[in-house]
Amino acid sequence: MLIAAASDGSDLGTNLSAFYASASTMVFVETNTMKVRAERNPASSLPGSAYKATALLLAGMGVRALAVGSIDARWLAAFEKVDVPVYPVGCMTVMQ
Numbered sequence: 001m002l003i004a005a006a007s008d009g010s011d012l013g014t015n016l017s018a019f020y021a022s023a024s025t026m027v028f029v030e031t032n033t034m035k036v037r038a039e040r041n042p043a044s045s046l047p048g049s050a051y052k053a054t055a056l057l058l059a060g061m062g063v064r065a066l067a068v069g070s071i072d073a074r075w076l077a078a079f080e081k082v083d084v085p086v087y088p089v090g091c092m093t094v095m096q
Contacts, residue, residue: 001031004058005067005094010038012095016069027094028063043075051078059084067094 006023007014017023023041030036043054055078058066066079066086079086089096 001064002062003029003031003065003067004063005029006041006069007094012036012093014094016067016089016092016094018069018091020066020068020071020075023068026058028061029094051075052081055079055082055084058082067092 005027006017006020006025007027008017008024009015010025010027012027012029014025014027021043024044025038026041027036027038042057043050051074055075058079059082063084066084068086068088069090069092070088071079071086076086
């Protein structure tokens, strides 16, 4: 299963970003193999109103869950519409 974590760094030891939209990086982890890759957070380069486009992009990449420090209700609704569960877990590392 591919999960994404909104962070400000590129590895498993990086803390989750306090807010999804302000995270500079998305860390993608394939849980079956623990393969990790990091990419720029698409939300950081799209207009603030691009909730649906960003959610569709991540869902299209195969993301099945999103871990974040916290998330705005508009972003949460966009991810719910594309069946990507969001887990606002507070201050944790990507690995946790």
